[in-house]
Amino acid sequence: MNLPGLYIHIPFCKTKCPYCHFYSTTDISSVDVFIVSIIREMALYADAFDTFDTVYIGGGTPSLLTIHQLDSIISGVHKHFDVPPNAEITIEVNPADGDLAWYRSLKSLGVNRLHLGVQSFSDQALTFLGRRHRSDDAFAALDNTVHAGFDNFGLDLIYGVPGQNLQSWRESLASAVSLSPPHLSAYQLAIEEDTPLCHSYRCGSFDIPDEDASLAFFLETSAYLERSGYHHYEVSNYAASPSQRSRHNQKYWDHTPYLGLGPGAHSFKEGRRWWNHRSIEGYLKDLAEGTAPVAGDETLTRDDLRLETLFMSLRTAAGIDVAAFCLQFGENLPEIHPSIIQSLVDGGLIVFKDGRISPTTRGLAVADQLALIF
Amino acid sequence: MTSMDYIRNFSIIAHIDHGKSTLADRLIQHTGGCDARNFQDQILDNMDIERERGITIKSQAISLPYTARDGNTYNLNLIDTPGHVDFSYEVSRSLASCEGVLLLIDAAQGVQAQTLANLYLAMEHDLEIIPVINKIDLPSADVERVIEQIDSELGLDTDTHLKCSAKEGTGIEDILEAIVQRIPSPTGTPEAPLSALIFDAQYDSFRGTVIHCRIMDGVVQSGDIIRFMYGGATYKVEEVGHFLLSRQKREVLSAGEVGYIIAGVKTISDVRTGDTITLENRPCDKPLPGFKEVKPVVFASIYPIASDDYEDLAVSLEKYKLNDASFVYEKDASVALGQGFRCGFLGLLHLDIVQERLEREYDQSLILSVPSVRFRLTLKDGTVQYVDNPSHYPPQMDIAKGEEPYIRAAMMMPERYLGAVMKLCQEKRGMNSSLSYPGPGRAELIYEMPLSEVIYDFYDRFKSVSQGYGSFDYELIDFRDSNLVLVDILVNGEKVDALSQIVHRDRARACGLQACERLKEEIPKQMFKIALQAAIGGEIIARTTITAFRKDVTAKCYGGDISRKRKLLEKQKKGKKRMKMIGNVSIPQSAFLAVLKSDTD
Ligand SMILES: Nc1nc2c(ncn2[C@@H]2O[C@H](COP(=O)(O)OP(=O)(O)O)[C@@H](O)[C@H]2O)c(=O)[nH]1
Ligand code: SF4
Ligand SMILES: [Mg+2]
Numbered sequence: 001m002n003l004p005g006l007y008i009h010i011p012f013c014k015t016k017c018p019y020c021h022f023y024s025t026t027d028i029s030s031v032d033v034f035i036v037s038i039i040r041e042m043a044l045y046a047d048a049f050d051t052f053d054t055v056y057i058g059g060g061t062p063s064l065l066t067i068h069q070l071d072s073i074i075s076g077v078h079k080h081f082d083v084p085p086n087a088e089i090t091i092e093v094n095p096a097d098g099d100l101a102w103y104r105s106l107k108s109l110g111v112n113r114l115h116l117g118v119q120s121f122s123d124q125a126l127t128f129l130g131r132r133h134r135s136d137d138a139f140a141a142l143d144n145t146v147h148a149g150f151d152n153f154g155l156d157l158i159y160g161v162p163g164q165n166l167q168s169w170r171e172s173l174a175s176a177v178s179l180s181p182p183h184l185s186a187y188q189l190a191i192e193e194d195t196p197l198c199h200s201y202r203c204g205s206f207d208i209p210d211e212d213a214s215l216a217f218f219l220e221t222s223a224y225l226e227r228s229g230y231h232h233y234e235v236s237n238y239a240a241s242p243s244q245r246s247r248h249n250q251k252y253w254d255h256t257p258y259l260g261l262g263p264g265a266h267s268f269k270e271g272r273r274w275w276n277h278r279s280i281e282g283y284l285k286d287l288a289e290g291t292a293p294v295a296g297d298e299t300l301t302r303d304d305l306r307l308e309t310l311f312m313s314l315r316t317a318a319g320i321d322v323a324a325f326c327l328q329f330g331e332n333l334p335e336i337h338p339s340i341i342q343s344l345v346d347g348g349l350i351v352f353k354d355g356r357i358s359p360t361t362r363g364l365a366v367a368d369q370l371a372l373i374f
Numbered sequence: 375m376t377s378m379d380y381i382r383n384f385s386i387i388a389h390i391d392h393g394k395s396t397l398a399d400r401l402i403q404h405t406g407g408c409d410a411r412n413f414q415d416q417i418l419d420n421m422d423i424e425r426e427r428g429i430t431i432k433s434q435a436i437s438l439p440y441t442a443r444d445g446n447t448y449n450l451n452l453i454d455t456p457g458h459v460d461f462s463y464e465v466s467r468s469l470a471s472c473e474g475v476l477l478l479i480d481a482a483q484g485v486q487a488q489t490l491a492n493l494y495l496a497m498e499h500d501l502e503i504i505p506v507i508n509k510i511d512l513p514s515a516d517v518e519r520v521i522e523q524i525d526s527e528l529g530l531d532t533d534t535h536l537k538c539s540a541k542e543g544t545g546i547e548d549i550l551e552a553i554v555q556r557i558p559s560p561t562g563t564p565e566a567p568l569s570a571l572i573f574d575a576q577y578d579s580f581r582g583t584v585i586h587c588r589i590m591d592g593v594v595q596s597g598d599i600i601r602f603m604y605g606g607a608t609y610k611v612e613e614v615g616h617f618l619l620s621r622q623k624r625e626v627l628s629a630g631e632v633g634y635i636i637a638g639v640k641t642i643s644d645v646r647t648g649d650t651i652t653l654e655n656r657p658c659d660k661p662l663p664g665f666k667e668v669k670p671v672v673f674a675s676i677y678p679i680a681s682d683d684y685e686d687l688a689v690s691l692e693k694y695k696l697n698d699a700s701f702v703y704e705k706d707a708s709v710a711l712g713q714g715f716r717c718g719f720l721g722l723l724h725l726d727i728v729q730e731r732l733e734r735e736y737d738q739s740l741i742l743s744v745p746s747v748r749f750r751l752t753l754k755d756g757t758v759q760y761v762d763n764p765s766h767y768p769p770q771m772d773i774a775k776g777e778e779p780y781i782r783a784a785m786m787m788p789e790r791y792l793g794a795v796m797k798l799c800q801e802k803r804g805m806n807s808s809l810s811y812p813g814p815g816r817a818e819l820i821y822e823m824p825l826s827e828v829i830y831d832f833y834d835r836f837k838s839v840s841q842g843y844g845s846f847d848y849e850l851i852d853f854r855d856s857n858l859v860l861v862d863i864l865v866n867g868e869k870v871d872a873l874s875q876i877v878h879r880d881r882a883r884a885c886g887l888q889a890c891e892r893l894k895e896e897i898p899k900q901m902f903k904i905a906l907q908a909a910i911g912g913e914i915i916a917r918t919t920i921t922a923f924r925k926d927v928t929a930k931c932y933g934g935d936i937s938r939k940r941k942l943l944e945k946q947k948k949g950k951k952r953m954k955m956i957g958n959v960s961i962p963q964s965a966f967l968a969v970l971k972s973d974t975d
Contacts, residue, residue, distance in 0.1 A: 187929040215924040266935050367927040
């Protein structure tokens with residue numbers, strides 16, 4: 001079994017982006033008590049978890065924190081858990097935040113992977129997305145990253161922004177590639193329920209690409225980045241080499257245990273998933289009383305696990321390991337569904353090779369539906 | 375006075391929503407037929423579906439003990455009647471069991487189509503008619519106008535009318551008095567040989583069939599050996615009685631009375647509405663008039679969505695059949711859908727009800743094939759075949775002559791809708807029309823039409839073009855020549871036999887195209903493009919395609935919140951369970967019935 005991963009949610013943002021449905025607040029008055037509390041939360045799990053080989057500090061906007069504050073958190077992690085020297089320690093950075101000194105200090109805290117929320121190289125798109133940085137900030141952030149000596153880092157990009165076309169998107173991709181990041185994530189803008197963006201979309205303020213256009217963006221992204229030397233290893237993720245994939249995210253995909261700390265964070269261990277309060281108040285209150293700030297939990301049935309395994313595996317280029325699936329769920333998929341597999345192969349949606357059912361690029365584009373077939 | 379003098383048998387007839395069920399409840403309450411504690415509104419409509427759809431499907435009866443102003447206690451037997459053309463025969467049998475009716479008219483709406491149609495039915499049976507103006511509590515009530523209509527449109531004596539508010543319970547006493555005073559007591563001779571009219575039957579899982587009947591002559595009591603004159607079966611009577619809210623056992627049922635007979639009848643098909651019951655050892659001369667064997671006119675196959683559920687379905691159908699004598703079925707198998715049953719129905723409403731009850735009461739998930747009428751085919755070798763199942767349709771080249779059943783439709787409506795109704799009838803291949811005016815401003819239109827045109831959506835469209843004022847009734851007349859063809863539907867090149875239809879050649883292309891369009895609306899997108907085609911033999915007459923999913927994947931499963939994503943997919947997966955896999959295409963249950971909906975819905 002792989003070692004578990006640790007996720008730390010920093011629930012603060014300077015401004016709220018209208019498309020975002022992650023939990024965060026712009027009221028930063030409680031940052032200090034939050035830090036004390038999250039360290040307390042670590043203590044509560046010190047018995048249940050002992051070693052993590054990935055730590056991911058996400059948010060929210062962790063780059064709003066000072067080095068001192070981040071140091072407290074990371075020291076807390078080391079105090080309560082074992083984190084081996086080769087562990088992947090990632091932090092999400094908003095390109096508007098931090099100077100070279102801050103980046104360097106991150107390095108000295110042991111952070112070895114940066115995830116830069118660039119989102120776009122078009123100021124127009126950044127404005128639509130309500131981001132507080134501009135394309136110049138991205139170049140500056142990249143400079144800092146490289147000068148501080150990070151060799152493992154990734155960029156986040158968003159496509160499908162109103163006003164964008166394939167041509168302008170290709171230009172954004174070209175800018176990204178010119179910076180040679182070892183890792184790239186390219187997400188299609190999703191209209192999430194209960195976000196300001198969803199509201200204005202319902203009011204008809206803008207259009208989003210239809211299914212055909214979405215597919216065109218998706219295929220173009222994949223083709224462009226593959227040509228530029230990246231491997232499309234998950235629906236939205238690309239890596240220059242296998243060692244530069246996100247080791248942390250992989251744990252979500254294959255049911256490796258993970259502990260999520262902070263408001264709204266999810267955890268998974270031994271078939272049980274639980275999640276924290278999605279409000280800083282509820283979170284702080286529970287911890288002040290010394291109890292885990294858990295809002296709910298569920299124990300996955302075998303069917304739940306099966307469905308998750310299917311849809312999570314089919315989101316990755318590696319796909320389903322037929323033998324492992326059969327061992328766990330007693331179903332030899334190619335034997336049970338020979339004609340389905342054949343028609344999916346003929347239709348160019350999967351390849352069935354070396355004991356794996358792996359989605360093609362077109363298959364990745366319909367991964368959710370693929371999972372429902374079996 | 376004899377005991378018959380204290381009996382009144384009556385029905386309430388009305389246009390829909392004029393308050394029949396509400397008035398029935400009120401009468402029941404008023405006569406203490408039911409205490410408030412277990413009183414449930416609209417007691418006579420006791421199946422869920424009836425209550426939801428507000429229609430009465432099966433007739434029911436109840437005895438109301440009423441002490442009149444003259445100090446005597448009367449037994450008022452209220453016989454409820456179904457309200458849809460699919461069940462017009464049952465209506466006529468119920469009325470044949472009565473001596474009078476309350477003709478209920480909404481004070482605000484006045485005389486409507488079914489008011490008139492029902493009135494004519496009552497007149498056919500020579501019944502005493504008491505017009506009752508209901509809903510006088512409504513601010514929009516216009517009693518004067520209704521009285522005027524009773525005179526001019528119904529041709530009834532205006533002095534005879536009563537007024538009530540069934541909702542508020544006013545005028546109920548007067549109605550009960552009028553029933554006693556104006557409706558004749560039943561006639562009949564208790565000393566004569568038994569003849570009893572069956573107007574309904576129900577199945578009780580403990581006692582077998584409970585026969586609802588009106589005793590015309592003679593008496594019946596437990597221990598008697600009875601015979602069903604049409605069916606011929608004999609049984610020993612176990613119990614007789616009246617209907618109060620529950621069955622009330624009696625020593626005897628005698629001429630003029632309405633009640634039930636339990637005789638251990640387990641074979642429900644022995645009991646037919648309209649048949650006459652007599653005594654084995656002292657039979658009456660001849661059966662009561664008006665018996666018709668109700669024959670199914672619409673046929674469709676039923677399949678379980680999951681083939682594993684076939685046995686379960688078989689058991690459910692068997693049980694269901696006990697409660698619905700007009701439903702017939704036999705085994706059937708489809709290449710596309712596997713094992714199932716071929717079923718016969720009185721009409722599409724009946725089909726709908728059967729489907730709904732099987733799903734609701736017996737928890738079955740069903741697929742229904744496209745309904746069809748029964749065609750007559752003469753083959754080149756001279757043999758004649760009746761075919762109601764498209765999958766038994768012989769090769770076209772073997773057929774010398776095709777014929778389809780025709781009906782004579784009688785439609786009554788205010789004159790102003792005549793044009794629209796005639797247009798509809800012509801569209802439905804109606805012919806040999808005739809027109810008459812039974813009352814001022816009221817037109818009666820007779821058309822001969824192919825039954826196949828009528829079963830699908832005619833009744834709904836007729837109601838809509840006549841804005842609900844029209845009444846419609848029909849009888850089968852004969853088979854007539856028809857240039858028939860078999861239209862097959864192919865999904866990705868694979869024939870789905872349950873979607874095949876036998877249609878007139880002139881309608882084939884339109885019908886094929888419509889089927890393809892409907893399927894396109896109903897079948898959700900899938901992994902691959904789906905080609906939908908309609909074909910006659912090898913010739914494709916219509917086609918359309920459903921595009922495949924091109925992009926359907928969420929961008930992120932962020933921060934380990936995989937449960938949310940899984941729940942979304944689970945929901946979709948549940949939806950898929952209600953679909954039938956044909957080749958590599960999942961077809962939802964709804965697609966099968968959607969094929970025959972018309973464009974005007
Ligand atoms: N205001 C008023 N509404 C009534 C009266 N009688 C029935 N209704 C309403 O009319 C509607 C139809 O009544 P219902 O008894 O179901 O009619 P049915 O279709 O003839 O059985 C219902 O909403 C009743 O509540 C009445 O006397 N006054
Ligand atoms: S997208 Fe990131 S920066 Fe914007 S509100 Fe959401 S968490 Fe904060
Ligand atoms: Mg009713």
